[in-house]
Amino acid sequence: MVRHFLDVDDLTAEELLAVLDRAATTKAALADGTTERPLADRTLAMVFEKPSTRTRVSFETGMTQLGGHAMFLGPEDIQLGHGEPLRDTARVLSRYVDVVMARLFDHADLEELAAHATVPVVNGLTDDAHPCQTLADLLTIREAFGGFDVDVTWVGDGNNVAQSFVLGCAMAGVDLTVVTPAGYAIDDDVLDRAGELGTAPTLADDPADAASDADVVYTDVWVSMGQEDQRAEKLAAFEGFQVNEELLAGTDARVMHCLPAHRGEEITDGVLESERALVWDQAENRMHAQKALLVTLLE
Numbered sequence: 001m002v003r004h005f006l007d008v009d010d011l012t013a014e015e016l017l018a019v020l021d022r023a024a025t026t027k028a029a030l031a032d033g034t035t036e037r038p039l040a041d042r043t044l045a046m047v048f049e050k051p052s053t054r055t056r057v058s059f060e061t062g063m064t065q066l067g068g069h070a071m072f073l074g075p076e077d078i079q080l081g082h083g084e085p086l087r088d089t090a091r092v093l094s095r096y097v098d099v100v101m102a103r104l105f106d107h108a109d110l111e112e113l114a115a116h117a118t119v120p121v122v123n124g125l126t127d128d129a130h131p132c133q134t135l136a137d138l139l140t141i142r143e144a145f146g147g148f149d150v151d152v153t154w155v156g157d158g159n160n161v162a163q164s165f166v167l168g169c170a171m172a173g174v175d176l177t178v179v180t181p182a183g184y185a186i187d188d189d190v191l192d193r194a195g196e197l198g199t200a201p202t203l204a205d206d207p208a209d210a211a212s213d214a215d216v217v218y219t220d221v222w223v224s225m226g227q228e229d230q231r232a233e234k235l236a237a238f239e240g241f242q243v244n245e246e247l248l249a250g251t252d253a254r255v256m257h258c259l260p261a262h263r264g265e266e267i268t269d270g271v272l273e274s275e276r277a278l279v280w281d282q283a284e285n286r287m288h289a290q291k292a293l294l295v296t297l298l299e
């Protein structure tokens with residue numbers, strides 16, 4: 001049976017922990033120079049509507065380290081939903097490659113690809129979800145704190161990164177508080193899914209109060225790719241939600257951000273460059289977590 005990874009709860013809680021365990025093991029092996037190549041002669045098709053530094057480099061490098069080959073298919077390289085229907089693209093790619101990673105705008109397009117693919121489809125990001133980032137986030141938290149007995153506060157937009165993170169925290173048992181401005185909250189169906197998976201996050205509206213006892217404060221951009229026409233409106237709505245030195249004063253909180261950061265908007269340059277920042281570990285862990293995921297889906 002083909003397994004897809006369209007959001008983090010496509011794994012069970014046990015499978016999620018197993019992927020994180022495998023990621024930690026492969027990361028340690030890479031550092032020791034004792035890596036194996038379990039995906040020799042396997043090919044990953046990387047389909048991009050949205051550009052990304054971390055997604056492309058982490059998947060492509062990771063697949064090489066696993067012994068396989070990654071193929072970049074950008075908007076000019078593939079007729080995704082334009083020259084031919086998505087279902088035809090899914091069927092054809094399935095005849096050529098062993099796994100497809102797609103980074104798209106519309107989550108429904110990803111679901112259409114998966115519905116007609118006969119090889120695993122991995123969500124590299126859609127407007128609704130970013131589950132590979134959540135794998136990296138949970139791996140980073142476990143590395144930094146030795147487990148998941150951690151209080152995390154999300155400050156900012158209830159966007160795709162936040163929504164997958166809510167589900168991942170529920171599955172891992174992370175105590176999560178989400179602070180968003182009115183109108184930018186986590187979708188109700190995601191909160192319901194989190195409650196079914198474990199514990200739904202605590203919802204709050206005061207960033208300073210929510211961050212005061214946090215072990216980790218996590219934020220992301222306020223204006224995501226494709227939302228440029230909403231920039232002025234969102235900057236006004238998110239006033240007071242910046243992760244800055246004042247918000248973190250009196251706390252020992254570490255800081256997470258999935259990158260790229262809009263320095264001076266959702267986070268200050270000083271915080272991002274401080275010893276509080278876990279962001280570079282997060283970025284590196286994208287590769288290790290995705291390697292573990294690919295091996296899991298293809299074994």
